[in-house]
Amino acid sequence: MTNYGIKVSQAGYDVKTANKENLVFSSKYNTLKLFSNGSGSQSVPAATAPYGPPGTATVEITHNLGYKPAFIVFCTSIWRSNDKFSPYAYKSIGAISPDGGQYAVDTTKLYIHLYNGDSGGARTIYYRYHIYYNEL
Amino acid sequence: MGDYGIKISKPGYDIKTTEIKNQVFNSSANSLKIWMAGSVNISVSEKTPYEGTGIGDADIAHNLGYAPFYLCYFKIKHASKLWLQDSLDTSMLYTNYITGTAYSNSTNLHLHVRVNGDNLAAFTAVGYYLIFIDKGMI
Numbered sequence: 001m002t003n004y005g006i007k008v009s010q011a012g013y014d015v016k017t018a019n020k021e022n023l024v025f026s027s028k029y030n031t032l033k034l035f036s037n038g039s040g041s042q043s044v045p046a047a048t049a050p051y052g053p054p055g056t057a058t059v060e061i062t063h064n065l066g067y068k069p070a071f072i073v074f075c076t077s078i079w080r081s082n083d084k085f086s087p088y089a090y091k092s093i094g095a096i097s098p099d100g101g102q103y104a105v106d107t108t109k110l111y112i113h114l115y116n117g118d119s120g121g122a123r124t125i126y127y128r129y130h131i132y133y134n135e136l
Numbered sequence: 137m138g139d140y141g142i143k144i145s146k147p148g149y150d151i152k153t154t155e156i157k158n159q160v161f162n163s164s165a166n167s168l169k170i171w172m173a174g175s176v177n178i179s180v181s182e183k184t185p186y187e188g189t190g191i192g193d194a195d196i197a198h199n200l201g202y203a204p205f206y207l208c209y210f211k212i213k214h215a216s217k218l219w220l221q222d223s224l225d226t227s228m229l230y231t232n233y234i235t236g237t238a239y240s241n242s243t244n245l246h247l248h249v250r251v252n253g254d255n256l257a258a259f260t261a262v263g264y265y266l267i268f269i270d271k272g273m274i
Contacts, residue, residue: 008142008163020169020269021202025161029169029269068218070207070266087220102223105209106216113223136175136209136218136264 032132035069036061039128044078044116046123055116055123060109063131068105070134075101075127078118082126101127105136168205172198172267177213180234180249183256190251195244198267203240205272206265208247210236213260236263240272 005027009015013022020026038061045055063069074085077100086100102113114125141163145151149158156162176194183190198204208221212234221238234251247263 010166011164020171021200021271023169023269024163024166026169029171030173031167031169032266068264070209071220072207073220087222103220104217104223106218111217134170134173134266136173136266 030134032070032134035063035065035131035133037128037130039126041124041126042112042114043122043124044114046121047117047119050119052119057114057116057125059112059114059127061112061129061131062109063105064108065131065133065135066107067135068107070132070136071103071105071110071130073101073103073110073112073127073129075112075114076125078116078123078125082124085126085128101125103129105131166270169269170266171200171204171269172196173265175262175264176247178247178249178261178263180251180259180261182258183251183254185254190253190256192249192261194247194263196247196265196267197244198240200242200267200269202242203272204245205268205270206238206240206245208236208238208245208266209264210234210247210249211262211264213262218264234261236261238263238265240267 007015007026008024009018010022010024042057042059044057047054072087074087076082076085104111110131112127116123143151143159144161145154145159178192178194180192181190182188209218211218221236234249237248239246245265245267249261
């Protein structure tokens with residue numbers, strides 16, 4: 001038997017004939033499988049001068065998976081209220097001080113690099129992350 | 137029979153009573169399904185003060201017929217860290233940096249790498265992608 005597995009269709013679609021985009025789940029296709037998630041906050045020092053190099057802080061999350069996993073991170077921005085999270089890090093061409101966070105992963109850790117472009121003082125940035133079992 | 141399907145709860149939660157947020161899987165809620173996953177080398181051109189653009193592009197054909205949801209990551213070819221799309225490689229941060237961005241349309245996932253700064257030699261970046269069956273837009 002070479003054709004076996006599990007399929008679940010969306011409501012209103014016959015699972016025997018539904019197109020793949022109308023399935024809720026199919027064991028034929030891999031899915032993101034959550035390894036770990038969490039959240040926190042980090043104080044980031046002030047920029048050294050107006051429009052100068054930003055203050056930076058890095059949060060390291062150890063995963064020890066031994067490979068580079070898929071992930072996504074959201075963080076707040078010093079220019080927005082703390083209930084607004086985004087995966088986007090803004091730095092236009094020619095700009096100097098980035099805003100928000102940059103995110104990277106290697107075989108042992110997730111790195112959440114946070115930036116404060118405000119020279120007026122340290123600011124707290126909040127972050128949330130998901131690390132998946134899926135290898136990149 | 138109007139109430140049927142599959143539910144799997146997280147450890148420590150009773151599947152008969154727990155909310156969907158405490159379930160690993162629920163057949164009434166869609167799951168992101170991976171259509172394609174892989175990586176591609178992207179040649180980034182030299183960036184000079186007045187010549188050279190310092191950009192590189194790659195298209196991944198997905199054949200879905202609609203713009204799918206996706207996740208992308210980028211790195212300099214021989215670097216150890218993979219950066220989430222729209223992040224910057226902080227090893228070059230302040231005056232020189234690179235950033236990787238992407239978009240999907242009905243035929244391709246388009247990856248784009250841009251370098252900011254001058255007198256930067258051409259290099260190879262690598263884009264890693266997950267393309268989902270699920271639509272990125274209505």
